[in-house]
Each structure stands twice: as C-alpha cells, then as structure tokens.
Amino acid sequence: MWIPCLVSSTTASGEVTVRVGHELVDDYLHFLAGRSRPNSVLAAGYDLKVFFAWSAKEPADVRSKDVINFVAAQRSSRPGSKVVRLSDGGAGLSSRTVARRLSSLSGFYSYLLARGDAGVTASPVPRGLATRRDRRNNGRGAPLVRTPKLLPRILEPAAVNQLVAALRTARDRAMVEAMVLGGLRRCEVLGLRLEDLRVGQRRVFIAEGKGGHQRIIPVSSRFFASVAAYLDGERPAPVDTDRVFLVLKGPNRGRPLSASGLDQILESARGRAGLANGSCHELRHTCMTRLREAGMALEAVQAQAGHASIETTRIYLHLADDWLAGEYRRASEAIDAQAPVTGGGS
Secondary structure (H helix, E strand, O other): OOOOOOEEEEOOOOOEEEEOOOHHHHHHHHHHHOOOOHHHHHHHHHHHHHHHHHHOOOHHHOOHHHHHHHHHHHHOOOOOOOOEOOOOOOEOOOHHHHHHHHHHHHHHHHHHHHHOOOOOOOOOOOOOEOOOOHHHHOOOOEOOOOOOOOOOOOOOHHHHHHHHHHOOOHHHHHHHHHHHOOOOOHHHHHOOEHHHEEOOOOEEEEOOOHHHOOEEEEOOHHHHHHHHHHHHHOOOOOOOOOEOOEOOOOOOOOOEOOHHHHHHHHHHHHHHHOOOOOOHHHHHHHHHHHHHHOOOOHHHHHHHHOOOOHHHHOHHHHHOHHHHHHHHHHHHHHHHHHOOOOOOOO
C-alpha cells in the first residue's frame, strides 16, 4: 500500500507541480493544473492525500461507505485535540472544509471515469442522501454535508483607516487599497504585472481572475498614488520579473511577494492597529458592500467583483444595511398608506 505524501515544487518558469505519490492521483493533479489556479491544485492535492491516508486503500477499492465514514471521521473530535469549530463550538473540522474535501474526491473520480482505464466503473462519492423532498428538488438528495451560508465580516470606515495607518510601506498601502478600494482578490493583487496598470485610465487589467476570467476594472486614484510612491522609492531594481509587488528585504528581495507574505503583512498591521479582523477577503467584501451602499447597481458590483453569477453578488444586498432599511421603509409606508382609516362612532 502506498503512503500518500504531498510534494509541491515550482519550476523556473513559475509552473507549480503538486504530487501525492500515486500515479493516478498525480496524473489527475497534473490535469487539474492545466485548468485551475495553483492554490486550487494544492488544496485538491492535500484533500486527496488526507482521504487516502485515512482510507489506506487503492483508488479502485474505495466504496461509498468509505466516503461516508470519512465524512463522519472528519466531523468528529480527534483524541487529545482541543480544537473547536468557530462556527458552532463543536469538535472536528468545519462543514466547509469537509465539503471541499468531498468535492476534491468527486472531481478525482470523475476524472478516472472519463479516462476509463483505472478499474473504476462508478464514483464512490454519493451525490446525496435520499429524502422525501427529492421530487421537489429535481431528484437531488440531501447533501452529505450541509454548509451554512454565513454573511462575511466587513470593516467599518474607522477600522479601515486604522489598518491603513498601521501599514509601514507604500507597497503595503497599495496592496490594501487594491482590495478595499478596488475589490481585488488576494491572488489578483499578487498576480498584477506592470503592464496591467492602466494609469491614464485609472483602471487595472485582471489577467488571472478566478476561473480564468479576465476583466478590466476602475480603481481609486488613491491606489495609483500609492503604487507610484512604491515604484519610485521602494521597488527593488534591477529584477527579472514584471510582477508589481515584490519582496523588499531579506534573501528573497526582488522576488514576487507570496500569499503567505501578504497575509503576514496584514496580520502585523492588524496587531499594531489593535484590530481583530481585516483579512484580504474581508477587505474585498468591505469594498463591494460600500459600493452597493453608495448606490452602485448590482450588475456593476458583479462586474467589479468578477463574479460569474449575480447570485453570488446578491450577498452584498444583505450586507448593505442602509439599502435594506430603505427598501423596508418605503414598503412599510406604502402599506400604511393603504390601511383603512377607522373612525370613532358618535
């Protein structure tokens, strides 16, 4: 029996290779690398490593009961572990993490079925559990793992100002402003190249958006002012990369900044500012919420965010409290105006 071991390496051209140590799994990860971002491939590799290390089975020997038992094991507490879920205080992994691992496993077996040469005739990952509501749900059963739809956290304007004031370089300010003023994802900020900055138009070209989608979006002049200060006084030179945001000090000086590097910059700034929240994703959510509160059409917010479906963008309707309160007030006033007037008897 093979022992799964996750190995990730980066080639000289920047291509990320992820391997687990099994021919079929490694072939799938290589296939996935051609259609997904490196972080997605790395996450899938880790998920598959965890499952096969737990099951101790060859891919062709896995059955549905193994997958169901895996879900139960992931949601259970581990011996001696004091880790609790932040969502509900329970033990074990969050439902989102378990659902992601099931998705990675389902994708792997779909690949094996498409190949048709791995001894797999059906996916062992159940589509769902049968319920009495299947007819009303187009025949789809209940999911193995239910993931709660939680509203993301956003920062108040004062907290954003505190965070920006705690940043120590123009580079760091430019990256934060790209997220909180332009709504860029972390990977989109780190993927920016010099040619992507349309300074005259005050726009940014996103060449490496989620799902491979590209877009051109406007960003505040404050961002371009911070970028100009960074390029004029901080960006190392000469370098052999056209990425905008680089490491400024240490042995990696002049190399593109990593995701963990950006996370560390934000964590340190939050500590200096005395803030509990302020992650990259929270800054992006803050941007989209403020744009919606300011009256930006939902379709425009969708284009700015780079959402494939407007259903994803609708979450900002719930975050924009002023919008909901205004809609309720108008509806309530209309209802009150239609109410019959009752007069007192003589």
